[in-house]
Amino acid sequence: MVGMRDVAKEAGVSVSTVSLVVNNTGYVSDDMRSKVEAAMRELHYIPNELARNLYRNRTNTIGVIVPTIIHPFFAAFTAHLQREFAGRGLKTLLCSTADAATGESEYVNMLQRHMMDGIIMAAHTEHQPDYWSSIHRPIVAFDRNLGHGVPAVRSDHEAGGRMIARQLIDSGAKHVVLVGGPRSQFKQGTTFPTVRYHLTVEQMLADAGIACDYVEAGSVTDVVAHEATAAAIFERYPDVDAIVGSDVVAAVALQEAERRGIAVPNELQIIAYDGTLAAELAGKRLTVVRQDFSAIAAALAEQMDRQIAASDEAADGKTAQSADAAGSADTADANEAEAVIPVAFVAGETTR
Structure with a gap:
């Protein structure tokens, strides 16, 4: 050799x-x-x-923590992220917290033992913000707030909510049903930025005098519950004329409407939020608010590059500031390092 x-x-x-x-x-x-x-x-x-x-002192491996890969959103998310990191010469190590008894703890331990270069955290966590800021290793949050010093990437959910509400208001909707995760996620200080699109829709519809109900569909890991909830909407709200939810919810709602002989979009409008393959296979071309997976992956990789560079500088002792800022650094600008990715409203066959 x-x-x-x-x-x-x-x-x-x-x-x-x-x-x-x-x-x-x-x-x-x-x-x-x-x-x-x-x-x-x-x-x-x-x-x-x-x-x-x-x-x-590098492994060229990034840990990616998601709640599940069964849900179409996280399947698309991890595929784009893996492709982005591979293009940068990095490998990904995937952890689905729904399928791992230790949750994110094992991955955090691996990160602290320098068995990985960084973590993309895209799952719910029970840990308090000081837990994440105390790790002092590269961590980037996706679609959640992990506290001061941990940079984050998210889609512009407020803009997505405005796009949805404007479509429903302009098209004359009278009773809208929103479908999403547990309402407890909406409490003040929530770590879930995605609730912002629901809250935006609710406020704009209320201002326009349009009835709006929110239906809980369980956690993101329970795709079966989302399907069951979408089918049950028609029994619970017989006068519903617009349904908004994830691609899975929207696809099932469309199929249930057609089974019941409800004309879409004349009698019922359906809007999907995410824009994954599930939206394309619904039977009709769903109207969607599409998240830009490629841009999300690129932004996460850029944030991770900066975190790793700061960690390397601290390890080399190049700057005193970096020594305090290793990994998920507690610097003045780290908390402001939130990249907000635009979303797009793509009209399909399920809105008027």
Whole structure:
């Protein structure tokens, strides 16, 4: 097996110079670098990735924590995120908290033991904000608030709510049913930014004098409950003329309406929120508020890059500020580092 010593001998340089080139650390003249790279090609030298990562104190692995991958939203989310990280030379380690008895704790322990470079936290947590800020390792939140010092990425849910409400108001809706997670998520200080679209719709419809009811469909991990809730709406609210919910809820509502002979969109409008494959397979082209999964994944990766860079600087002792800001840094601007991704209203065949 070809090693660094062989490359050094072939290039006529020291082993330390080969190490600097392989690990991309320190200064190496262009001439020396060219000699080393030519020797590597000549000898078909493949760097030992494990050894290189140990040298750099990196694993090139990012943990991604989601509540479940059964739900179409998180299936699409993880697919785009994995693709984005792969394009940056990073691997992903997926944890579905619904299928893991230890929840996120095991992954946080792995992060603290430097078995991962960072965590994307996209699941509900019972931990208090000071727990996350005390980890001092790279963490980025998705669609939730983990407290001061933990940067976050979310979609512009308020804009999504305005788009939905405007469509319903302009089309003459009279009784709207919103379907979502437990209403307890709406309490003040909630960590779930997604409730903002429900609250925005409710406020705008109330201002317009349009009746609006909210139906709980269980947690995001219980897709079956979402389906059952969507089917039961018609019994509970026989005068409903608009239903708004996730792609799963919207698709089931459409199928139930057609089974009951209710004309969509003339008698009943249906609006989906997310824009996953489930919306495309509903039977009709659903009107959706589409979240931009590619932009979300890119924003999360950018935030993670910044967190890892801050952690590396702190480890190297380059700046005093970074030493206090390692990972999920408690810096003045870290708490303001919330990237808000635009959503799009895509008219389909289920609205007037």
